[in-house]
Structures are given as C-alpha cells and as structure tokens.
Amino acid sequence: MDLSKHAFFEGKIVPLSEAKINIATHAFLYGTAVFGGLRAYWNEQKKRLFVFRPYDHFRRLLHSAKMMTMRIPYDEEGLIQLTLDVLHTDDWREDIYLRPTIYKADMGIGVKLHDLRDEFCMFVMKFQKYVRNDTDAHVTFSSWRRIDDNVIPARGKVSGAYANSALIKTDANLSGFDEALVLDHNGHVSEGSAMNVFMLRDGVLVTPPVTDNILEGITRRSVIELARNELGLQVVERSIDRTEVFIAEEMFMTGTAAQIVAITKIDHRPIGQGGMGSITTRLRELFDDVVRGRNSSYSKWNLEV
Numbered sequence: 001m002d003l004s005k006h007a008f009f010e011g012k013i014v015p016l017s018e019a020k021i022n023i024a025t026h027a028f029l030y031g032t033a034v035f036g037g038l039r040a041y042w043n044e045q046k047k048r049l050f051v052f053r054p055y056d057h058f059r060r061l062l063h064s065a066k067m068m069t070m071r072i073p074y075d076e077e078g079l080i081q082l083t084l085d086v087l088h089t090d091d092w093r094e095d096i097y098l099r100p101t102i103y104k105a106d107m108g109i110g111v112k113l114h115d116l117r118d119e120f121c122m123f124v125m126k127f128q129k130y131v132r133n134d135t136d137a138h139v140t141f142s143s144w145r146r147i148d149d150n151v152i153p154a155r156g157k158v159s160g161a162y163a164n165s166a167l168i169k170t171d172a173n174l175s176g177f178d179e180a181l182v183l184d185h186n187g188h189v190s191e192g193s194a195m196n197v198f199m200l201r202d203g204v205l206v207t208p209p210v211t212d213n214i215l216e217g218i219t220r221r222s223v224i225e226l227a228r229n230e231l232g233l234q235v236v237e238r239s240i241d242r243t244e245v246f247i248a249e250e251m252f253m254t255g256t257a258a259q260i261v262a263i264t265k266i267d268h269r270p271i272g273q274g275g276m277g278s279i280t281t282r283l284r285e286l287f288d289d290v291v292r293g294r295n296s297s298y299s300k301w302n303l304e305v
C-alpha cells in the first residue's frame with residue numbers, strides 16, 4: 001500500500017485505519033472541503049526529505065478555507081509544525097505527496113456553510129509521476145469549461161469543484177489523450193485538469209493571468225521566477241486564445257503532482273517541432289534540482305525534514 005501508516009485526524013496523529021469520517025458528514029455529502037497538495041522529495045545524497053514551499057501551500061489552503069468560511073486553530077507555521085510531526089512519525093525515504101484537507105465535519109442534511117464545525121486532517125502517500133507521459137504529452141481541448149470564479153472559487157482548492165477536473169481528465173484519457181486544456185467561460189485557455197499551462201511564443205513565455213479562472217499554482221509561480229532569473233526569459237501573464245496554442249514553439253503544464261509536463265502535440269497538431277523543446281527541458285532540470293534541495297539559491301523554498 002502506498003498510503004502512510006499514520007494520519008493527522010481530529011487533533012492528533014492516529015493510525016490511518018482510525019482516521020475515518022461518517023457517511024453523513026457534510027463534506028462527503030456536499031463536497032464542502034478545501035485541500036492542498038504538497039510534495040516532499042527524497043535527496044539520496046543528503047539522506048533527507050525536502051518539502052517544497054510548505055508555507056505557500058498552507059497559505060493557499062487557509063485562503064481557500066477563508067473563501068468557504070472555514071476556520072481551523074492553526075496558522076501556516078502551526079501547519080508546518082504539524083507536517084513535521086506527521087513526517088517524523090512514519091520514516092519516509094522516498095518521494096511523497098501530502099494531502100491536507102479542511103472540511104465541514106458536522107453530520108446531517110442542509111446545504112450551507114455557516115454554523116458547521118470545521119476539522120483539519122492530513123495523510124501522506126508515496127508518489128512518483130502523475131502524468132505518465134511527461135516528456136511527450138498529447139493533449140486535447142476539453143469540451144468542458146473550467147469552473148468560473150462566480151460559480152465556485154476558482155482560486156480556491158474546493159473539493160466539490162474537482163468533479164469538473166475529473167470530467168476533464170477522464171474524457172481526455174478515454175479519448176486517448178494524456179491530458180486536456182480547458183477553456184474558461186470567455187473561451188480563453190485557463191489550465192489543464194489539475195495543472196497550470198505555459199506557452200513559448202516568439203521567445204516569450206506566456207501564461208494565463210490569475211483573473212482567468214486559474215488555480216494560483218505554486219509551481220506556476222516558481223517556474224515564472226526560475227524562467228526570469230535563471231534563463232533570463234521574458235514572462236508575460238495574459239489571456240491565451242485557443243488557436244495561439246497551435247502556433248506556439250513550446251508548451252508545458254505545471255503542478256505539484258504533475259511537476260513540469262512537456263506538451264508536444266495538441267489535437268493532433270505538433271507543438272513546435274513535435275518534441276520536448278529546449279526551454280522546457282532546461283526548466284525541468286532546474287526545477288528538479290531546486291525541489292530536491294540541490295540548488296542553494298532556492299533553499300528558501302525547501303523545508304528540510
């Protein structure tokens with residue numbers, strides 16, 4: 001089993017088998033939970049785990065909670081301490097993924113957010129690749145639209161909203177594609193099923209702005225900084241039209257689970273020369289060094305366990 005032996009549940013660390021919720025729980029009935037997804041990387045040379053940007057992940061989690069009127073008795077630092085406690089309980093020596101969730105924990109029927117108890121929980125699991133074909137992905141434009149910020153907070157990681165992501169992913173996979181790009185209600189490219197998207201056009205790296213119904217990705221933010229500072233690239237945040245993608249030189253997707261996935265074909269049209277481009281290749285290498293704690297210029301992003 002790839003899951004952790006222990007989890008944080010209802011205020012303490014317990015065996016995973018005891019971290020159970022009732023079928024009448026509000027979050028299960030209505031998707032009223034918000035979550036985060038962090039990775040920790042094993043550095044074989046240093047024999048240490050490095051959690052990537054935990055402060056930023058927990059800040060976004062607390063922002064998601066705020067949008068959904070949820071409160072827990074921990075701030076970012078408290079959640080980081082709790083993460084260290086969870087990681088020290090099970091002796092991990094490989095790449096892992098952490099899933100913290102804040103959820104409406106009361107039981108019973110009633111669609112609302114107020115006057116309900118909030119709980120925090122977290123488990124851990126072994127994690128390798130999320131998109132198997134991450135150097136040569138063939139993607140399609142989804143026929144689904146990305147959730148709009150006026151429907152469910154798009155910049156929040158709201159559990160119920162991931163039914164949208166699941167529809168996007170499954171339809172793409174069942175049609176033989178590795179992933180999908182999804183348009184927002186304005187017809188602009190917003191992101192993938194659970195990753196942000198970048199294109200290189202005329203040598204400029206372009207990614208949709210945070211006002212185009214994207215999740216404000218932490219990998220996205222990291223890649224923008226790396227591209228500017230390490231590769232000297234111009235990075236522009238602006239809306240992207242559907243057909244711009246067809247004439248881009250390079251494209252890739254970013255996410256905690258996905259990391260950096262090279263898109264080489266979209267709806268049967270090759271991107272650039274149809275292979276992973278040189279900028280994507282360099283960013284992947286840079287990113288891997290940074291997340292594994294091998295680049296001291298970015299050690300501020302690594303929490304050593």
Ligand code: PMP
Nearest residue numbers: 194195196215217218219255256
């Ligand atoms: N968009 C969506 C919908 C996501 O679920 C994720 C994964 N959290 C991302 C983008 C990428 O965000 P991050 O780089 O912070 O993991």
